Amino acid sequence: MKSIAFASRNRKEILRDPLTLLFGMGLPVVMLSLFSLMQKNMPVTLFQIENITPGIIVFSFSFITLFSGMLVGKDRSSSFLMRIFASPMSASDYMIGYALPLLPVAALQIVVCLITASFLGLSMSIHILVTTIVLLMMAMLYIGFGLLLGTYFTDKQVGGIFAIFVNLSAWLSGTWFALDMIGGAFQSIAYVLPFAHAVDAARYALAGEYSKVVVPFIWVAGYAVFIFAIAVMSFKKKMRGQ
């Protein structure tokens, strides 16, 4: 119940600062529309709506990293967190409380992007529902990254690091270009990291190729668990004043 109360406070803090929220929704919609237009003059199928939509949605989750990182970082740089560190809440209560209100934001990003994509030619099918579920799982990874960043950096520093994170995750995700087009070490590194797997899992889910979803899904889930575990441990350390 403590984590739910904390989640409720965080939900209000996020929703009452709507500018960043709107940016996190608006930019992916604009990009989806632009890439869709570009596809009309391109010889390859990379930016076809079925391919680009999952990539753009995963890209939009970078903003979730920003929201969660800034929220934790802002609390840490004020005395507010000191007040609640003295309360009987545990580190897991904090992490659940920070993560929970971001899932509906991720769901909203998915729905807004999918509706936009449907206007741009994406056919509606049962695969959309499966894709939404897969994408929500992917969002947990990005929430985890934000919590970890917020645990170590202030809200201002998180803003700067986000600029690097959003580029790194996008370039290594295979959204803007096919990774096998470059190949070699770049492709190998990309597939050691979770971002390309996240996009692959969503693309396979949207195409209805569910058997192919499993491997990339496990990669991302593994990373998400790992990142969350580190975030909780780091937060525990911070709570003990270390």
Next chain:
Amino acid sequence: MSIVVKNLTKTYTESKAVGHLSLTIEQGEFFALLGQNGAGKTTTIKMLSCLLPPTSGDAWMVGDSIVTNPAAVKQNINLSPQETAVAPNLSVKENLEFIASIYGYNQREAKHKSEELMDRFGLTERARSKAKTLSGGLQRRLSIAMALISEPKIIFLDEPTIGLDIRARRDLWEILLALKGKITIILTTHYLEEVEALADRVGIMHGGTLHALGTVEELKVNTGKSSLEEIFLALTE
């Protein structure tokens, strides 16, 4: 006894922040902890409120050890940090209800308690205002009300009147005086007149150790000085 501190020590790699601090504080006592910046006051408060583990020694808060049973300690204490620690985008009422709920009160209890405290602290008219829109004085009132909503047996007030104008400070003094005897209050402040107006006993820290302990009158007799300011300056040279 409300607080029993025995040989509480905090050392960092290169320095000793608090060294072998021992004292007892009675239930319902208003205790002021004085010292220059870096004297070890905030480190002491952080250790007593389980925010920082001591290097050695222990303290018992209403019978529970800060080392072996911090969860029980946290249920009995609350604090109002130096900076005004309120959630800026939440209303006055929401801030209060939020703190009540993380201390385990249900929605109905939290609502009832927040209304009672808003009434007591003169915040009812601003119940729906976002905390960030309140004046400095009202934010401090809210901050202290948030510390009291969990009905703590011990409350830590870290420089609660810093930066307030004279009227807001006096208003806050009245609120603090009304709490006297009901709960144990540990106050840190740089305003010596505040200590004389509010505190039952004073502890003066310097270089991480306790240099004096007693009522203002006792300290005057023991040091031969005529004012708390002179005592403070003599003991912190």
